[in-house]
Amino acid sequence: MMPLLIRVLRDPGTVQGLDDAGWDLLLRQADAANLDAYLLVLLEDAGLLDAVPAAPRAHLEWTRVGAAAHARAARYEVRQIGRALDGLGLPLILLKGAAYAMAGLDAGRGRLFSDIDILVPKARLPEVEAALMMHGWITTHHDAYDQRYYREWMHELPPMQHARRGNSIDVHHAILPETAPVRPDPARLCASARPIPGEPHLATLSPADMVLHSAVHLFFDGEFDKGLRDLVDLHRLLTQFGQAPGFWEALPARARELELGRPLFYALRYCPRLLGTVVPPAVQAAVASEGPNAALLWLMDRLFARALLPLHASCADAASGAARFALYVRGNWLRMPPLLLARHLFHKAFLSGKSDTQAA
């Protein structure tokens, strides 16, 4: 049986049969999955909010307040980043949560995010970093190894945190690490980026690239604590963009162009399975060849079936821990060649100071 939260995400009307214990479980699963604000949006859109009993309704209203504060702060932070980078002559390309929110996409409603992610050309990184430092953002990883890890091997600068406001920014120059076997060309992503209507200095990736970035972020990463939230992002992006003519037809080709056929394959496999996303059969057929062999797919189905559930005790079985660990190892494997990975894990386990590992 599917966890209650997922049944409600598929069919919000499910809440009509809930008793007090059911509401308790639903809100806890939503909270654990970082989907409580989305649950509020979902129930409100379905006209079901007034039927929610008083106690869970109060929690949903608390969530509304917290989510509104988050949206205000995020908007403010994006403006500050815009001001800091003004004069560099770069469009401010927002990624993930900040992009969804600022572009007013469905996927941005009720979607909380802790960091603001931006994409800049690699050649311009020093200028961008200097401009951010001039405006109060400082690097968070002071350990020499961590600095090297990010600067030589990763696709982003070490996260920078604003000295006064405490908000973080991740400056990316690519969407996968330098050390990963596939390297989608960032120049192609930037070339297809589009301005946000009404926000002349802000831009997002193109719709297809937003989907592909979301997919690669979810399916090539090692940490799945927000796996279901990321899958919901994909579901909402696909559902909204899928209504535009030409989107579906172009998606598989774009994925191949960027060497991202595999993550798209997984996105189009697990979104319909878990969330009931409607994907045209022709598109499924077009990505079928991007999947792994049957034995590996059998295994991945079992791993993702666990890791994509809410990270809550009520959704765990005996194999959940092992599944998440296996995907953690896989995520690192996909980021680095084996020797480098061994060296990295050795360093993290034995050489990094304890306080550093907690911060990392």
Add this chain to the structure above:
Amino acid sequence: MLTVGSLSRAELAARLSGDGLVLRTGPFINRIRSDVAPLIDSVALMYADYPVEPVGGFVDFHLELRRSGGLRRWYKSQVHFAYDGTTPFQPLPLAQAYPMLEWTMNWCVSHRAHGYLIVHAAVLEKHGRAIILPAPPGSGKSTLTAALLGHGWRLLSDEMTLVRLDDGVVVPLPRPVSLKNTSIDIIRAFRPDAVLSRPVEETTKGTIAHLKAPGASIARALEPARPACIVFPRWEAGAAIALEPLPKARAFMQVADNCFNYQVLGARGFTALGGLIDASDAYTFRYSSLPEAMALFERLVLGDA
């Protein structure tokens, strides 16, 4: 009504280590699970008069405090807090389990319950008028609160004043009063009848003991009160008693500084705080003698200070 005090020690321990003790505090339902024996004793003592709800209903906050496993179980044992499976805080020494429960129960409210403007302030009521005491630690707020409670005042809260956004009333959250360092002996001497938890030394706030909330305040926990005064107290050795009116604009800014969620509430926080300031007379208050301070509060609550 089932209360913690009506459960046997064995039954209480079984609930805490099993499906949980479902405890009502003011408007909130807490489900507490723990296997830490001294914590069970403190809960039995401090929460004896609180209602216990059946397991299996809707719960506001799911809290768990567990003793370390492995080697740590035997050497320098610690207590770990989990909020429904997530661990937002570092563990503390096992002896601090009960203060940790109080702190984490506060944290649940201040980080989530955004249906209220939550002021870091004690609040007491008499004759239907609530007096709010916002103050940083060390101002003598809890000492004054503890002294007044022995004299017919109703405890609404020692730590968090909940101003309901919908109608501006103060919603009670009567819980044990946290006393620090020298306050503990002052209250022991001043109120020999006071029930105190065992003092815990070397916490980040020094030595801590909790004073049991009056049964009458707990019994009236669902009865809100109208705000009447906001008093910023300051204890100062040897100082003459002095109550000075505080201009409304400054009172507004000072209460805003003492709120947990003023920023989070945005425009609604501004409106709620404005309503609170409009409804209340505001003062700064300096004192050195508890009996003098208490006499002044009696006059204040009657509106003739």
